[in-house]
Amino acid sequence: MERPVTFLCLASQFKGVAFLEECHRQGCQVLLLCAEKTRNEAWPTEAITERFFMPKLGVYPDIIHAVSYLAREHKIDRIVGMDDFDVEIAARLREHLRVPGMGDTTARYFRDKLAMRVQARDEGLPVPEFVHLLNYDEVREYMQSVPPPWVLKPRSEAGSVGIKKLHHAEELWHYAEQLGDQQSHYLLERYLPGDVFHVDSVVYDYEVLFNRASRYGVAPFNVWNEGGVFSTRSLSDDDPLAQEMYELNRRLVKAMRLVRGVTHTEFIRSGDGKLYFLEMAARVGGANVDMHVEACSGVNLWREWVRLELACLKKQPYSV
Structure with a gap:
């Protein structure tokens, strides 16, 4: 009998419910390792094989030892970081356990704002x-x-x-x-004043197979520092501005050496009318951006993330 695929999912915050549910729907086992503060959140228990808690996930070598202990009894096929802070933790665990996926060097391009700027600048992309x-x-x-x-x-x-x-x-x-x-x-x-945009993507074999461009109602920096309501709205795919962002996003995916996964990339259009790269994350966008993308495109980024990982593992073709 074929062994089910096992995902180790890291969650410093309560998010990724759709990812866990899709894993379950696809017949996978899910080991959820999450921060203690999320214990009482509404995790989909029916989709989780086993759940474990730690006070904080990003404490070394504790997290390495804990996951290595789990690996004595579980064959871990894929490791996924749900939150921004979990991306580099997942990368370090993959390196230690030799699990396929993004390693330490590539993860820095998506977590270290200096590393991603240097990489983008060196690849000829516009950055402030x-x-x-x-x-x-x-x-x-x-x-x-x-x-x-x-x-x-x-x-x-x-x-x-x-x-x-x-x-x-x-x-x-x-x-x-x-x-x-x-x-x-x-x-x-x-500091560049201007409209801030985001492009949310699905990537497989270095190629962007899906992207959706949107514009924030108020820049996240302003909402965070001055208060207000977070909002975003999608751009039409045939909007010239969306097309320009899609091209920049494709170049960024290649510059950051992303093989597969989902991305959330932000740009700003300054007073000179030019688009500048702000940052790129190798995860699903926060603040319910995933729900926004699904509402305007029908694509659930969390579920696609599961599907593309399984396609890679099973050496099957993948399309959104």
Whole structure:
């Protein structure tokens, strides 16, 4: 009798219910390893083979030891990180267990805002001018050549968390002093006012098989820092702006070396009318973006993620 495929799903936050349900529908076993704070959330228990909890998932070597212990009794075929913070944890676990999928180096392109900017810039993609908060001479030169305002960004936070808008060099040095040894975990970037867009994609064998372009009602940075209602609306596929973003998104997928998966990519259109790359995540977009995409296209990104992973594992053709 053929052994069912086993997914290890990592969840620092309560999300990915549709992924778990699709795994179950496809006859897979699901091991759910989640943060203790999610214990009382409405997980679909009928779709979960076994559920495990840890105080925090991103603590090393604890997570390595815990999953290695599970692997004594379970043959793990695929490891999936549901949340932004889980992407790099999943990558490190794949490296340690030698499970197929994205490894540490590629994961940095999707979690480290500095790494993804350097990669995009080096591949000729448009990005706002930035500098690593590392060498003070380079930082001073940057502030002299790039007019304020700037945004100070943590390299590994999710979305707009921890981003500060700065207007003077003195502000930067004030925050730098407060950061102390954490300075190198930040970058400084030119602040661009404008409309912010997102493209949500399904990728297989380096090719974008599905994408949907949308425009945020209010930029996530503004909602996070000033409050307001989060909203987004889709663009028509034949909109020239959508077509331009689709082309940039395809180039980014190749630049970031993504073999397969789902992506959430953000762009900003500044006053000069040009699109600039902001960031790219190798996961389903948060804030119910998945429901928005499904409502306007009929494609459920979580379910497609399961389907493409199974197609790869079973060496079968895949299409959205």
